[in-house]
Amino acid sequence: MCCSGFLKIMMFIFNGAIFVAGAAILGVGVWVKVDSGSLLGVLEEIEDVPDAFAQLVNVGYLLIGVGAVLLVIGFLGCCGAIRESRCMLMTFFCIVLIIFLAEVAGAVVLFVFQGLVKELVVDLETQVRKSIEKDYGNENSLTNIWNHTMDEFKCCGFMNYTDFDNSPYHNMHGKLFYPPTCCNATRDGDVVVVCPALTARDSRVPGCFLKLVELLEDNAVIVAAVALGIAFVEIAAMVVSLVLYCKIGDNKA
Template sequence: MCCSGFLKMMMFIFNGTIFLAGAAILGVGIWVKVDSNSLMGILDSVEELPSEVSQVANIAYLLIAVGAVLLVIGFLGCCGAIRESRCMLLLFFSIVLIIFLIEVAGAVVLLVFKDVAQDLFDSLETEVQKSLRAKFGKDESLTSLWNTTMEGFQCCGYKNYTDFNNSPFYVQNNGFYPSYCCNGTDVGGMCSGEAAEASAELGLVDGCFNKLLQLIEDNAVIVAAVALGIAALEIAAMVVSMVLYKQIGNKA
Protein backbone atom coordinates (compact mmCIF):
# COMPACT_ATOMS: atom_id res chain seq x y z
CA MET A 1 0.00 0.00 0.00
CA CYS A 2 2.80 2.38 0.90
CA CYS A 3 4.61 1.66 -2.36
CA SER A 4 1.39 2.03 -4.34
CA GLY A 5 0.64 5.37 -2.71
CA PHE A 6 4.14 6.61 -3.45
CA LEU A 7 3.81 5.61 -7.09
CA LYS A 8 0.48 7.42 -7.34
CA MET A 9 2.11 10.53 -5.90
CA MET A 10 4.90 10.23 -8.46
CA MET A 11 2.29 9.96 -11.22
CA PHE A 12 0.71 13.18 -9.98
CA ILE A 13 4.07 14.95 -9.99
CA PHE A 14 5.10 13.68 -13.40
CA ASN A 15 1.75 14.29 -15.04
CA GLY A 16 1.28 17.63 -13.35
CA THR A 17 4.59 18.75 -14.82
CA ILE A 18 3.70 17.34 -18.24
CA PHE A 19 0.29 19.01 -18.05
CA LEU A 20 1.88 22.39 -17.26
CA ALA A 21 4.47 21.92 -20.00
CA GLY A 22 1.67 21.13 -22.43
CA ALA A 23 -0.22 24.26 -21.40
CA ALA A 24 2.93 26.36 -21.91
CA ILE A 25 3.67 24.86 -25.33
CA LEU A 26 0.03 25.28 -26.36
CA GLY A 27 0.14 28.91 -25.26
CA VAL A 28 3.34 29.57 -27.24
CA GLY A 29 1.84 27.91 -30.31
CA ILE A 30 -1.30 30.05 -30.11
CA TRP A 31 0.80 33.18 -29.58
CA VAL A 32 2.97 32.43 -32.63
CA LYS A 33 -0.17 31.80 -34.70
CA VAL A 34 -2.03 34.97 -33.74
CA ASP A 35 1.02 37.26 -33.69
CA SER A 36 0.89 38.49 -37.27
CA ASN A 37 3.80 40.87 -36.60
CA SER A 38 6.25 38.12 -35.67
CA LEU A 39 9.28 37.43 -37.83
CA MET A 40 7.68 34.19 -38.99
CA GLY A 41 5.03 36.24 -40.75
CA ILE A 42 7.66 37.44 -43.21
CA LEU A 43 7.73 33.98 -44.76
CA ASP A 44 4.14 34.37 -45.87
CA SER A 45 5.00 37.52 -47.82
CA VAL A 46 7.80 35.94 -49.84
CA GLU A 47 6.98 34.33 -53.15
CA GLU A 48 8.61 31.15 -54.47
CA LEU A 49 9.87 29.99 -51.08
CA PRO A 50 11.97 26.81 -51.02
CA SER A 51 9.63 24.02 -49.92
CA GLU A 52 11.85 23.14 -46.93
CA VAL A 53 11.80 26.71 -45.59
CA SER A 54 8.06 27.16 -46.11
CA GLN A 55 7.44 24.31 -43.68
CA VAL A 56 8.96 26.41 -40.88
CA ALA A 57 5.87 28.63 -41.06
CA ASN A 58 3.79 25.67 -39.83
CA ILE A 59 5.64 25.47 -36.52
CA ALA A 60 2.71 27.12 -34.73
CA TYR A 61 0.43 24.21 -35.66
CA LEU A 62 3.05 21.74 -34.44
CA LEU A 63 3.36 23.52 -31.09
CA ILE A 64 -0.43 23.62 -30.68
CA ALA A 65 -0.74 19.91 -31.50
CA VAL A 66 2.08 18.89 -29.13
CA GLY A 67 0.70 21.08 -26.34
CA ALA A 68 -2.80 19.64 -26.73
CA VAL A 69 -1.51 16.07 -26.67
CA LEU A 70 0.57 16.74 -23.55
CA LEU A 71 -2.54 18.13 -21.85
CA VAL A 72 -4.45 14.95 -22.73
CA ILE A 73 -1.76 12.56 -21.50
CA GLY A 74 -1.37 14.54 -18.28
CA PHE A 75 -5.09 14.15 -17.70
CA LEU A 76 -5.05 10.42 -18.55
CA GLY A 77 -2.11 9.77 -16.23
CA CYS A 78 -3.76 11.46 -13.25
CA CYS A 79 -7.15 9.85 -13.79
CA GLY A 80 -5.61 6.45 -14.46
CA ALA A 81 -3.71 6.58 -11.16
CA ILE A 82 -6.70 7.84 -9.14
CA ARG A 83 -9.22 5.38 -10.54
CA GLU A 84 -6.63 2.58 -10.85
CA SER A 85 -7.76 2.07 -14.42
CA ARG A 86 -5.47 -0.27 -16.34
CA CYS A 87 -7.06 0.85 -19.62
CA MET A 88 -6.28 4.52 -18.96
CA LEU A 89 -2.76 3.72 -17.77
CA LEU A 90 -2.09 1.63 -20.86
CA LEU A 91 -3.47 4.37 -23.09
CA PHE A 92 -1.33 6.89 -21.21
CA PHE A 93 1.80 4.76 -21.68
CA SER A 94 1.11 4.27 -25.40
CA ILE A 95 0.58 7.97 -26.10
CA VAL A 96 3.67 9.02 -24.11
CA LEU A 97 5.75 6.40 -25.93
CA ILE A 98 4.55 7.67 -29.32
CA ILE A 99 5.29 11.27 -28.32
CA PHE A 100 8.74 10.29 -27.06
CA LEU A 101 9.55 8.52 -30.35
CA ILE A 102 8.34 11.56 -32.32
CA GLU A 103 10.56 13.81 -30.20
CA VAL A 104 13.56 11.58 -30.87
CA ALA A 105 12.80 11.65 -34.59
CA GLY A 106 12.37 15.41 -34.43
CA ALA A 107 15.74 15.82 -32.72
CA VAL A 108 17.38 13.81 -35.50
CA VAL A 109 15.66 15.96 -38.13
CA LEU A 110 16.84 19.14 -36.39
CA LEU A 111 20.41 17.88 -36.36
CA VAL A 112 20.19 17.17 -40.07
CA PHE A 113 18.48 20.52 -40.72
CA LYS A 114 21.28 22.33 -38.91
CA ASP A 115 23.76 21.14 -41.53
CA VAL A 116 21.68 22.40 -44.46
CA ALA A 117 20.13 25.47 -42.80
CA GLN A 118 22.73 27.86 -44.21
CA ASP A 119 22.12 26.67 -47.77
CA LEU A 120 18.37 27.00 -47.32
CA PHE A 121 18.59 30.53 -45.96
CA ASP A 122 21.03 31.50 -48.71
CA SER A 123 18.42 30.47 -51.28
CA LEU A 124 15.80 32.31 -49.25
CA GLU A 125 17.89 35.49 -49.31
CA THR A 126 17.35 35.99 -53.05
CA GLU A 127 13.58 35.68 -52.73
CA VAL A 128 13.41 38.01 -49.70
CA GLN A 129 15.50 40.64 -51.49
CA LYS A 130 13.24 40.36 -54.52
CA SER A 131 10.19 40.82 -52.30
CA LEU A 132 11.68 43.84 -50.50
CA ARG A 133 12.80 45.56 -53.68
CA ALA A 134 9.41 45.06 -55.30
CA LYS A 135 7.05 45.80 -52.39
CA PHE A 136 8.70 47.64 -49.47
CA GLY A 137 7.14 51.09 -49.35
CA LYS A 138 4.25 50.05 -51.62
CA ASP A 139 2.69 47.02 -49.93
CA GLU A 140 1.39 48.34 -46.61
CA SER A 141 1.20 44.99 -44.80
CA LEU A 142 4.70 43.90 -45.85
CA THR A 143 6.16 47.33 -45.02
CA SER A 144 4.52 47.34 -41.59
CA LEU A 145 5.69 43.78 -40.91
CA TRP A 146 9.29 44.57 -41.78
CA ASN A 147 9.26 47.82 -39.82
CA THR A 148 8.00 45.97 -36.74
CA THR A 149 10.64 43.27 -37.20
CA MET A 150 13.49 45.74 -37.68
CA GLU A 151 12.39 47.75 -34.67
CA GLY A 152 12.07 44.68 -32.46
CA PHE A 153 15.38 43.10 -33.48
CA GLN A 154 17.24 46.39 -34.00
CA CYS A 155 18.27 45.22 -37.45
CA CYS A 156 18.12 46.31 -41.09
CA GLY A 157 16.94 44.20 -44.02
CA TYR A 158 17.50 40.50 -44.41
CA LYS A 159 21.30 40.77 -44.65
CA ASN A 160 21.92 44.55 -44.69
CA TYR A 161 20.70 47.91 -45.98
CA THR A 162 21.36 47.03 -49.65
CA ASP A 163 18.29 44.76 -49.59
CA PHE A 164 16.24 47.97 -49.97
CA ASN A 165 18.06 49.21 -53.08
CA ASN A 166 15.60 50.34 -55.77
CA SER A 167 12.61 49.47 -53.60
CA PRO A 168 9.52 51.74 -53.80
CA PHE A 169 10.59 53.26 -50.44
CA TYR A 170 14.10 53.92 -51.75
CA VAL A 171 12.81 55.53 -54.96
CA GLN A 172 10.12 57.61 -53.25
CA ASN A 173 12.63 58.97 -50.71
CA ASN A 174 15.40 59.83 -53.18
CA GLY A 175 17.84 57.09 -52.20
CA PHE A 176 17.24 57.11 -48.46
CA TYR A 177 16.86 53.91 -46.42
CA PRO A 178 14.61 53.12 -43.42
CA SER A 179 15.82 54.74 -40.21
CA TYR A 180 16.52 51.31 -38.68
CA CYS A 181 19.55 51.03 -41.01
CA CYS A 182 21.31 53.83 -39.12
CA ASN A 183 22.72 53.93 -35.64
CA GLY A 184 21.40 57.22 -34.31
CA THR A 185 22.22 59.14 -37.50
CA ASP A 186 18.85 59.06 -39.24
CA VAL A 187 17.37 62.22 -40.74
CA GLY A 188 13.62 62.75 -40.52
CA GLY A 189 12.88 59.07 -39.99
CA MET A 190 15.17 58.01 -42.85
CA CYS A 191 18.79 56.98 -43.28
CA SER A 192 21.22 58.23 -45.91
CA GLY A 193 23.26 55.81 -47.96
CA GLU A 194 26.51 56.98 -46.38
CA ALA A 195 25.17 56.58 -42.84
CA ALA A 196 23.70 53.13 -43.63
CA GLU A 197 26.99 51.96 -45.15
CA ALA A 198 28.98 53.25 -42.19
CA SER A 199 26.65 51.61 -39.67
CA ALA A 200 26.92 48.29 -41.49
CA GLU A 201 30.70 48.38 -41.90
CA LEU A 202 31.24 49.28 -38.25
CA GLY A 203 28.91 46.48 -37.14
CA LEU A 204 26.53 48.92 -35.47
CA VAL A 205 23.49 47.59 -37.34
CA ASP A 206 23.22 43.95 -38.37
CA GLY A 207 20.86 42.15 -40.75
CA CYS A 208 17.69 40.57 -39.35
CA PHE A 209 18.80 37.12 -40.47
CA ASN A 210 21.99 37.35 -38.41
CA LYS A 211 20.00 38.69 -35.45
CA LEU A 212 17.64 35.73 -35.65
CA LEU A 213 20.55 33.27 -35.76
CA GLN A 214 22.10 34.99 -32.75
CA LEU A 215 18.80 34.73 -30.85
CA ILE A 216 18.60 31.00 -31.58
CA GLU A 217 22.22 30.43 -30.57
CA ASP A 218 21.79 32.40 -27.33
CA ASN A 219 18.82 30.26 -26.30
CA ALA A 220 20.01 26.91 -27.67
CA VAL A 221 21.26 25.69 -24.28
CA ILE A 222 17.97 26.60 -22.57
CA VAL A 223 15.92 24.88 -25.27
CA ALA A 224 18.10 21.77 -25.09
CA ALA A 225 17.88 21.64 -21.29
CA VAL A 226 14.10 21.95 -21.35
CA ALA A 227 13.84 19.24 -24.01
CA LEU A 228 16.04 16.86 -22.03
CA GLY A 229 14.05 17.56 -18.87
CA ILE A 230 10.75 16.79 -20.60
CA ALA A 231 12.21 13.60 -22.11
CA ALA A 232 13.42 12.43 -18.68
CA LEU A 233 9.98 13.08 -17.16
CA GLU A 234 8.30 11.17 -19.98
CA ILE A 235 10.55 8.14 -19.47
CA ALA A 236 9.95 8.21 -15.70
CA ALA A 237 6.20 8.55 -16.23
CA MET A 238 6.16 5.55 -18.57
CA VAL A 239 8.07 3.41 -16.05
CA VAL A 240 5.79 4.40 -13.15
CA SER A 241 2.63 3.86 -15.19
CA MET A 242 3.72 0.33 -16.13
CA VAL A 243 4.57 -0.51 -12.51
CA LEU A 244 1.11 0.69 -11.42
CA TYR A 245 -0.45 -1.19 -14.32
CA LYS A 246 1.19 -4.40 -13.12
CA GLN A 247 0.26 -3.83 -9.47
CA ILE A 248 -3.40 -3.21 -10.35
CA GLY A 249 -3.35 -6.39 -12.44
CA ASN A 250 -2.00 -8.39 -9.50
CA LYS A 251 -4.80 -7.08 -7.27
CA ALA A 252 -7.36 -8.32 -9.74
Protein backbone atom coordinates in the same frame (compact mmCIF):
# COMPACT_ATOMS: atom_id res chain seq x y z
CA MET B 1 -0.43 -0.69 -0.71
CA CYS B 2 2.32 1.69 0.32
CA CYS B 3 4.12 1.06 -2.97
CA SER B 4 0.95 1.77 -4.97
CA GLY B 5 0.44 5.03 -3.08
CA PHE B 6 4.02 6.11 -3.83
CA LEU B 7 3.58 5.26 -7.53
CA LYS B 8 0.38 7.30 -7.67
CA ILE B 9 2.17 10.28 -6.12
CA MET B 10 4.96 9.96 -8.70
CA MET B 11 2.36 9.77 -11.49
CA PHE B 12 0.79 12.99 -10.20
CA ILE B 13 4.18 14.72 -10.09
CA PHE B 14 5.28 13.68 -13.58
CA ASN B 15 1.89 14.23 -15.18
CA GLY B 16 1.57 17.55 -13.41
CA ALA B 17 4.85 18.56 -15.06
CA ILE B 18 3.57 17.35 -18.45
CA PHE B 19 0.29 19.24 -17.94
CA VAL B 20 2.11 22.48 -17.05
CA ALA B 21 4.46 22.07 -20.03
CA GLY B 22 1.46 21.53 -22.30
CA ALA B 23 -0.25 24.67 -20.99
CA ALA B 24 2.96 26.69 -21.54
CA ILE B 25 3.44 25.39 -25.09
CA LEU B 26 -0.22 26.02 -25.87
CA GLY B 27 0.15 29.59 -24.62
CA VAL B 28 3.24 30.17 -26.76
CA GLY B 29 1.43 28.76 -29.80
CA VAL B 30 -1.51 31.14 -29.31
CA TRP B 31 0.91 34.06 -28.85
CA VAL B 32 2.76 33.17 -32.07
CA LYS B 33 -0.50 33.15 -34.05
CA VAL B 34 -1.73 36.41 -32.50
CA ASP B 35 1.61 38.16 -33.06
CA SER B 36 1.31 38.88 -36.81
CA GLY B 37 4.09 41.47 -36.79
CA SER B 38 6.99 39.01 -36.70
CA LEU B 39 9.46 37.26 -38.96
CA LEU B 40 6.83 34.57 -39.49
CA GLY B 41 4.56 37.28 -40.83
CA VAL B 42 7.28 38.24 -43.27
CA LEU B 43 7.44 34.66 -44.56
CA GLU B 44 3.71 34.74 -45.28
CA GLU B 45 4.21 37.70 -47.60
CA ILE B 46 7.06 36.15 -49.63
CA GLU B 47 6.35 34.33 -52.87
CA ASP B 48 8.18 31.10 -53.74
CA VAL B 49 9.72 30.78 -50.27
CA PRO B 50 11.54 27.41 -49.82
CA ASP B 51 9.16 24.72 -48.54
CA ALA B 52 11.26 24.07 -45.42
CA PHE B 53 10.83 27.69 -44.33
CA ALA B 54 7.26 28.02 -45.61
CA GLN B 55 6.24 25.43 -43.02
CA LEU B 56 7.49 27.75 -40.25
CA VAL B 57 4.37 29.82 -40.86
CA ASN B 58 2.39 26.93 -39.36
CA VAL B 59 4.60 26.65 -36.27
CA GLY B 60 1.89 28.33 -34.18
CA TYR B 61 -0.61 25.62 -35.08
CA LEU B 62 2.03 22.97 -34.35
CA LEU B 63 2.69 24.40 -30.89
CA ILE B 64 -1.04 24.62 -30.16
CA GLY B 65 -1.47 20.99 -31.24
CA VAL B 66 1.47 19.77 -29.16
CA GLY B 67 0.31 21.76 -26.13
CA ALA B 68 -3.22 20.37 -26.40
CA VAL B 69 -1.90 16.79 -26.70
CA LEU B 70 0.30 17.25 -23.62
CA LEU B 71 -2.66 18.61 -21.65
CA VAL B 72 -4.69 15.53 -22.57
CA ILE B 73 -1.79 13.21 -21.71
CA GLY B 74 -1.31 14.85 -18.31
CA PHE B 75 -5.01 14.53 -17.54
CA LEU B 76 -5.12 10.93 -18.81
CA GLY B 77 -2.17 9.89 -16.64
CA CYS B 78 -3.57 11.45 -13.46
CA CYS B 79 -7.05 10.08 -14.09
CA GLY B 80 -5.68 6.61 -14.82
CA ALA B 81 -3.71 6.63 -11.56
CA ILE B 82 -6.72 7.80 -9.48
CA ARG B 83 -9.14 5.30 -10.95
CA GLU B 84 -6.50 2.57 -11.18
CA SER B 85 -7.56 1.99 -14.77
CA ARG B 86 -5.15 -0.33 -16.59
CA CYS B 87 -6.69 0.69 -19.92
CA MET B 88 -6.03 4.40 -19.33
CA LEU B 89 -2.52 3.73 -18.02
CA MET B 90 -1.63 1.61 -21.06
CA THR B 91 -3.10 4.24 -23.39
CA PHE B 92 -1.04 6.88 -21.60
CA PHE B 93 2.11 4.75 -21.93
CA CYS B 94 1.59 4.16 -25.66
CA ILE B 95 0.92 7.83 -26.46
CA VAL B 96 3.98 9.05 -24.52
CA LEU B 97 6.12 6.35 -26.13
CA ILE B 98 5.02 7.42 -29.62
CA ILE B 99 5.74 11.08 -28.83
CA PHE B 100 9.15 10.20 -27.37
CA LEU B 101 10.11 8.13 -30.44
CA ALA B 102 8.95 10.97 -32.73
CA GLU B 103 11.13 13.43 -30.80
CA VAL B 104 14.16 11.13 -31.10
CA ALA B 105 13.52 10.66 -34.84
CA GLY B 106 13.20 14.44 -35.31
CA ALA B 107 16.48 15.04 -33.48
CA VAL B 108 18.26 12.44 -35.65
CA VAL B 109 16.87 13.99 -38.85
CA LEU B 110 17.99 17.47 -37.79
CA PHE B 111 21.47 16.16 -36.97
CA VAL B 112 21.85 14.24 -40.24
CA PHE B 113 20.54 16.99 -42.51
CA GLN B 114 22.01 20.00 -40.74
CA GLY B 115 24.30 20.53 -43.75
CA LEU B 116 21.25 21.49 -45.82
CA VAL B 117 20.48 24.46 -43.58
CA LYS B 118 23.03 26.77 -45.26
CA GLU B 119 21.66 25.90 -48.69
CA LEU B 120 18.11 26.61 -47.54
CA VAL B 121 19.19 29.93 -46.02
CA VAL B 122 20.75 30.99 -49.34
CA ASP B 123 17.50 30.15 -51.15
CA LEU B 124 15.48 32.03 -48.54
CA GLU B 125 17.74 35.08 -48.75
CA THR B 126 17.26 35.20 -52.52
CA GLN B 127 13.47 35.10 -52.21
CA VAL B 128 13.44 37.68 -49.40
CA ARG B 129 15.59 40.08 -51.44
CA LYS B 130 13.22 39.70 -54.41
CA SER B 131 10.24 40.36 -52.15
CA ILE B 132 11.81 43.52 -50.68
CA GLU B 133 12.92 44.81 -54.09
CA LYS B 134 9.40 44.30 -55.42
CA ASP B 135 7.14 45.44 -52.58
CA TYR B 136 8.89 47.23 -49.70
CA GLY B 137 7.62 50.80 -49.69
CA ASN B 138 4.90 49.95 -52.17
CA GLU B 139 2.83 47.14 -50.58
CA ASN B 140 1.50 48.26 -47.19
CA SER B 141 1.14 44.82 -45.59
CA LEU B 142 4.71 43.70 -46.24
CA THR B 143 6.13 47.15 -45.47
CA ASN B 144 4.35 47.35 -42.09
CA ILE B 145 5.46 43.83 -41.12
CA TRP B 146 9.09 44.60 -41.98
CA ASN B 147 8.96 47.93 -40.12
CA HIS B 148 7.46 46.26 -37.03
CA THR B 149 10.03 43.44 -37.13
CA MET B 150 12.99 45.80 -37.58
CA ASP B 151 11.77 48.11 -34.80
CA GLU B 152 11.21 45.19 -32.43
CA PHE B 153 14.49 43.38 -33.07
CA LYS B 154 16.60 46.51 -33.79
CA CYS B 155 17.75 45.04 -37.09
CA CYS B 156 17.93 46.07 -40.73
CA GLY B 157 16.76 43.92 -43.66
CA PHE B 158 17.29 40.19 -43.88
CA MET B 159 21.11 40.25 -43.93
CA ASN B 160 21.91 44.00 -43.94
CA TYR B 161 20.86 47.40 -45.29
CA THR B 162 21.78 46.50 -48.90
CA ASP B 163 18.69 44.25 -49.03
CA PHE B 164 16.72 47.46 -49.67
CA ASP B 165 18.70 48.41 -52.79
CA ASN B 166 16.35 48.88 -55.76
CA SER B 167 13.26 48.61 -53.56
CA PRO B 168 10.34 51.04 -54.17
CA TYR B 169 11.22 52.76 -50.87
CA HIS B 170 14.85 53.13 -51.94
CA ASN B 171 13.92 54.47 -55.37
CA MET B 172 11.32 56.79 -53.87
CA HIS B 173 14.04 58.65 -51.96
CA GLY B 174 16.52 59.02 -54.79
CA LYS B 175 18.36 55.74 -54.12
CA LEU B 176 20.31 57.41 -51.32
CA PHE B 177 18.26 56.52 -48.28
CA TYR B 178 17.23 53.49 -46.23
CA PRO B 179 14.67 52.71 -43.48
CA PRO B 180 15.43 54.55 -40.20
CA THR B 181 16.23 51.38 -38.25
CA CYS B 182 19.21 50.81 -40.56
CA CYS B 183 21.01 53.69 -38.87
CA ASN B 184 19.49 53.40 -35.38
CA ALA B 185 17.10 56.28 -36.09
CA THR B 186 13.54 56.48 -34.77
CA ARG B 187 10.25 57.32 -36.39
CA ASP B 188 8.84 60.80 -35.74
CA GLY B 189 5.17 59.92 -35.40
CA ASP B 190 3.82 59.01 -38.81
CA VAL B 191 6.74 60.72 -40.54
CA VAL B 192 9.40 58.31 -41.80
CA VAL B 193 12.86 59.60 -40.99
CA VAL B 194 15.08 58.56 -43.87
CA CYS B 195 18.48 57.10 -43.19
CA PRO B 196 21.40 58.32 -45.36
CA ALA B 197 23.29 55.59 -47.21
CA LEU B 198 26.61 56.56 -45.61
CA THR B 199 25.12 56.40 -42.11
CA ALA B 200 23.49 53.03 -42.85
CA ARG B 201 26.85 51.64 -43.97
CA ASP B 202 28.74 52.97 -40.95
CA SER B 203 26.12 52.07 -38.34
CA ARG B 204 26.49 48.33 -39.10
CA VAL B 205 23.01 47.47 -37.82
CA PRO B 206 22.76 43.65 -38.10
CA GLY B 207 20.25 41.91 -40.33
CA CYS B 208 17.09 40.41 -38.83
CA PHE B 209 18.16 36.88 -39.73
CA LEU B 210 21.46 37.35 -37.91
CA LYS B 211 19.52 38.73 -34.91
CA LEU B 212 17.31 35.64 -34.94
CA VAL B 213 20.33 33.32 -35.08
CA GLU B 214 21.93 35.28 -32.23
CA LEU B 215 18.74 34.96 -30.18
CA LEU B 216 18.63 31.20 -30.76
CA GLU B 217 22.31 30.80 -29.89
CA ASP B 218 21.92 32.82 -26.70
CA ASN B 219 19.05 30.60 -25.60
CA ALA B 220 20.44 27.31 -26.94
CA VAL B 221 21.41 26.10 -23.46
CA ILE B 222 17.92 26.85 -22.12
CA VAL B 223 16.27 25.10 -25.08
CA ALA B 224 18.55 22.06 -24.67
CA ALA B 225 17.89 21.93 -20.91
CA VAL B 226 14.12 22.13 -21.46
CA ALA B 227 14.28 19.41 -24.13
CA LEU B 228 16.30 17.11 -21.85
CA GLY B 229 13.94 17.85 -18.97
CA ILE B 230 10.90 16.94 -21.05
CA ALA B 231 12.60 13.75 -22.25
CA PHE B 232 13.41 12.79 -18.64
CA VAL B 233 9.83 13.42 -17.51
CA GLU B 234 8.48 11.36 -20.42
CA ILE B 235 10.75 8.40 -19.68
CA ALA B 236 10.05 8.57 -15.94
CA ALA B 237 6.29 8.83 -16.55
CA MET B 238 6.37 5.80 -18.87
CA VAL B 239 8.31 3.72 -16.32
CA VAL B 240 6.00 4.68 -13.44
CA SER B 241 2.84 4.09 -15.49
CA LEU B 242 4.10 0.66 -16.59
CA VAL B 243 5.03 -0.34 -13.02
CA LEU B 244 1.67 0.91 -11.72
CA TYR B 245 -0.09 -0.97 -14.54
CA CYS B 246 1.62 -4.22 -13.50
CA LYS B 247 0.97 -3.51 -9.79
CA ILE B 248 -2.75 -2.99 -10.39
CA GLY B 249 -2.82 -6.25 -12.37
CA ASP B 250 -1.17 -8.15 -9.50
CA ASN B 251 -3.64 -6.70 -6.97
CA LYS B 252 -6.61 -7.77 -9.08
CA ALA B 253 -5.19 -11.24 -9.75
